[in-house]
Amino acid sequence: MAGTELLPKEYGYVALVLAFYCFLNFWMSFQVGKARKKYKVLYPTMYAIESENKDAKLFNCVQRGHQNSLEMMPMFFILMMIGGIKHPCTCAVLGLLYSITRFFYFKGYATGDPQNRLTIGKYGFLALLGLMICTISFGINQLRG
Secondary structure, eight states, X not given: OTTGGGSOTTHHHHHHHHHHHHHXXXXXXXXXXXXXXXXXXXXXXXXXXXXXXXXXXHXXXXXXXXXXXXXXXXXXXXXXXXXHHHXXXXXXXXXXXXXXXXXXXXXXXXXXXXXXXXXXXXGHHHHHHHHHHHHHHHHHHHHHO
């Protein structure tokens, strides 16, 4: 196929991890949908108001866990795709680690206590740092040509 021979064969792992993260994101969005029904927060309301809904904090924690994952997704995807050109296996492992920590970040947040998101979720930033290093390495290597 045209263009694929420019990428290392192992880049397929990068693509698979990105697809895995998409499934994780879908799962989180379904959890938000379930929380909407459970806590009676109707669309298009993004966040519940505590004066109007006694379960606002519980819903907002579920919503915020997903929203934060969406906010971080573009950076994660770009770092994976670019860094993975030179370091596909390393990026795939770091991306899988990031995805797993995002699951625990979401689950911890969804408990209603935002501090619980950090128990395992905080390690996702180490994975992002590793992905940044891989992307910087790719950039430097590319400039040296």
